Amino acid sequence: MQSVLGGFTTRGTSFMAxxxxxxxxxxxxxxxxxxxxxxxxLVLPLLSALAAGRARYRLGCVRTISPARVPAGHTARVNxxxxxxxxxxxxxxxxxxxxxxxxGTRPRYVLDGIERGGTRDLSYPLRSDLRxxxxxxxxxxxxxxxxxxxxxxxxxxxxxxxxxxxxxxxLDRAVVNGSWVGEGEGRARAIAAAGEDDVVPRAYRDGDxxxxxxxxxxxxxxxxxxxxxxxxxxxxALLLLDTRRSAHAGSGATSSFEFAVSAAASIGVHLxxxxxxxxxxxxxxxxxxxxxxxxxxxxxxxxxxxxxNRDLSSGASALRGGDGGLIIVVAGRLSAAAxxxxxxxxxxxGAAIAxxxxxxxxxxxxxxxxxxxxxxxxxxxxxxAADPAANGQGSLPGxxxxxxxxxxxxxxxxxxAGWRVVSVDATTPLAMAWQRVPRVATLSHGSESRWxxxxxx
Numbered sequence: 392m393q394s395v396l397g398g399f400t401t402r403g404t405s406f407m408a409x410x411x412x413x414x415x416x417x418x419x420x421x422x423x424x425x426x427x428x429x430x431x432x433l434v435l436p437l438l439s440a441l442a443a444g445r446a447r448y449r450l451g452c453v454r455t456i457s458p459a460r461v462p463a464g465h466t467a468r469v470n471x472x473x474x475x476x477x478x479x480x481x482x483x484x485x486x487x488x489x490x491x492x493x494x495g496t497r498p499r500y501v502l503d504g505i506e507r508g509g510t511r512d513l514s515y516p517l518r519s520d521l522r523x524x525x526x527x528x529x530x531x532x533x534x535x536x537x538x539x540x541x542x543x544x545x546x547x548x549x550x551x552x553x554x555x556x557x558x559x560x561x562l563d564r565a566v567v568n569g570s571w572v573g574e575g576e577g578r579a580r581a582i583a584a585a586g587e588d589d590v591v592p593r594a595y596r597d598g599d600x601x602x603x604x605x606x607x608x609x610x611x612x613x614x615x616x617x618x619x620x621x622x623x624x625x626x627x628a629l630l631l632l633d634t635r636r637s638a639h640a641g642s643g644a645t646s647s648f649e650f651a652v653s654a655a656a657s658i659g660v661h662l663x664x665x666x667x668x669x670x671x672x673x674x675x676x677x678x679x680x681x682x683x684x685x686x687x688x689x690x691x692x693x694x695x696x697x698x699x700n701r702d703l704s705s706g707a708s709a710l711r712g713g714d715g716g717l718i719i720v721v722a723g724r725l726s727a728a729a730x731x732x733x734x735x736x737x738x739x740x741g742a743a744i745a746x747x748x749x750x751x752x753x754x755x756x757x758x759x760x761x762x763x764x765x766x767x768x769x770x771x772x773x774x775x776a777a778d779p780a781a782n783g784q785g786s787l788p789g790x791x792x793x794x795x796x797x798x799x800x801x802x803x804x805x806x807x808a809g810w811r812v813v814s815v816d817a818t819t820p821l822a823m824a825w826q827r828v829p830r831v832a833t834l835s836h837g838s839e840s841r842w843x844x845x846x847x848x
Contacts, residue, residue, distance in 0.1 A: 398443070403436040403540030410434075439536040443543050449477040450505075452530050452547045454488075456517070460554040460689065463522050467553065471513040471530065475505040485533040485542065486513065491525050494518070494553075517553060520644065522652070524694050525553045556689040557649070557656040562825045567665060567717070592616035627716025628662050628669035630655060630688070631706050631733075635674050636697035638723030640754035647723055647753035647817070652692050654721045654746060654821050659688040662717075670713065674698060674706045703729050710736035718743040722801075724750045730801035734808035743810040744828055747798045752817040 399407070414429030416422075451474040461467045471488065475481055484502040498515040505511055519525070528550035533542040592608040595615035608616035632655040633639075639648040655671070662669055663685035671678040671688050675698055680687045703722075710718060710733070718741060720733060725747055737743045798814040805812050815824040 398440060398541050398543045399436060400535070400539060400542055402538075403439070406432050406436045406540060435538070436540045439538055439540045440543075443482070443534055443536050443541045448475070448479065448481050448534065448545075450474065450481070450532060450545075450547075451476050452549055454528060454530070454549060454551045456527065456551055456553050459552070460556060460693075462556050463558050464518075464520050466516050466518045469515055469517055469527065469551075473502075473505065473511045473513065475507060475509050478507055480507055480509075481505045481534065482537060483535040483539075485535060487531045487533070488515070489528050489531065490517070491527075493521055493523070494525060494527075519555045522555045522557045522649075522693050525555065527551045527553050554690065554693050556693045557653040559660050560653065560657040560821045562657055562661040562822060564661075564665070566825055566828045567662065592618060627714055628667045629672060629710055629713045629716065629718050630659055630662070630669055631672045631674075631703075631710060631718070631720045631722075632692075632695070633674055633703065633706075633720070633722040633725070634695060634698045635700050635703075635723060637701065638725070638750065639697065639748075640724075640750045641817075645753070647748050647750045648697055650753070650815075650817075650821070651721050651723060651748060652695060654815075654824075656689060656692045657821055658719055658721070658825075659692075660685055662719075663688075667717070669716075672706050672709045674700045674703050676705045677709045703732060707732045707736045711738065715741050717741065720745045721748075722746070723748050725798070725801040727800040727804055730804035734805055734810065737808060737810065743805075743808075745802075745805050745810050745812045746824065746828075747802055747812060747814045749797050749814055749816040751797055 410429045410432030412429070413432060414426050417425030417427075417429055453472040455470045455472075457468055457470065459467070469488070471486075473486070481502075481504045483504060486500040486502060488498050490497050494517055498513075500513050502511055517527070529547045530549070531544055531546045533544045535542045592605045593616065595604070595617050603617040605616050605618050632651060634648070634651075636648075639646060639651070641647050641649075643649070659669065659671065663683070667684075669684045669688075671691055673695070678687065678691045680691070715738060718737060720743075722729075722733075722745060725733075733745070802812045802814060811829045813824055813827045813829070815821075
């Protein structure tokens with residue numbers, strides 16, 4: 392009864408107050424007509440509350456979000472399907488879906504009523520400029536009487552998960568080509584650098600190429616054996632994201648941490664689009680989950696937060712313990728000692744790329760929205776126009792010379808170990824920074840790669 396009385400609207404409360412006042416005044420003046428009016432005003436809201444409380448409405452609700460996962464800044468649409476599964480038509484319904492504050496105000500709908508067995512379809516847009524994992528629902532329905540005196544709330548239990556991933560920027564395909572993902576002559580040179588003694592053969596399977604047969608092991612075991620490391624080298628990438636709180640600066644969406652997360656997401660989606668399988672690693676270690684690389688990557692980066700780790704030892708260990716292939720590191724503030732730790736994680740002459748953030752520029756000059764559009768325009772230009780390093784013209788402004796004292800030591804250590812390194816400041820769009828990754832490199836016959844003139848940046 393208490394919940395029913397608590398459902399009175401402002402109109403219903405006013406009716407009851409007027410009824411009490413009219414009844415009391417009529418009793419004092421001895422006016423029977425005024426007492427009758429007061430009784431009517433008092434009883435009508437009570438009868439409406441009783442009728443609304445005893446109504447056995449049974450409603451079904453199905454919520455779908457399309458798409459269920461969108462990049463930050465994009466819009467998804469929520470569709471609600473309401474069905475009256477009871478034997479009685481409903482009265483006036485007020486529907487309100489529960490939406491987190493970060494996604495905007497709660498959508499509200501007024502329905503005149505749903506007939507027996509009838510349905511209603513509702514929809515509204517969802518948009519967030521912040522990445523994250525959000526819970527949508529439950530849907531709350533308030534049942535009102537015909538006079539608008541009473542509203543009784545009922546809530547569904549169904550909730551739906553909505554994922555907002557980091558912003559994904561299209562990247563130049565020419566940066567990661569066949570020689571870096573284990574195709575063509577680059578893979579042959581890498582295999583030769585590894586040496587015959589490092590080969591781990593396995594039994595031949597239908598569909599294996601004959602050129603992969605390892606004849607020495609075939610003679611030893613008496614059956615066809617193929618090189619296992621070729622399959623491991625091909626289409627494999629390890630992506631390390633530096634999430635240390637102490638390695639980043641700035642706050643909110645304009646921080647260096649959010650730029651690093653967006654960079655990792657963009658690079659991972661780019662690699663997946665090129666046919667590479669991979670694994671996401673942070674300074675806390677590898678992110679293990681079942682599913683496709685791109686799905687696992689985006690789900691993990693949607694909720695990743697800065698860590699309290701002080702070093703990259705766990706991440707470097709995960710790189711060393713990986714199956715080889717392409718290594719890409721997106722790092723914040725990086726000391727020379729940490730760079731040496733990362734440099735040692737590169738094995739068997741494998742390809743390695745490092746994006747080093749000039750973190751102090753995020754604290755001094757936050758990024759502006761126009762930077763992203765500028766990056767997209769730059770991405771549409773030809774590689775020769777956007778990357779003077781590819782033509783031997785040196786680096787562009789805003790590369791290493793912006794904060795040489797901040798990234799030079801770590802970059803020098805990594806380059807000496809055969810890494811391709813590019814420094815990024817707060818004014819450099821990700822697409823432009825990716826185009827600046829050195830492309831001219833040749834694997835030597837040793838365990839390290841030698842850099843050709845014009846390849847270093």
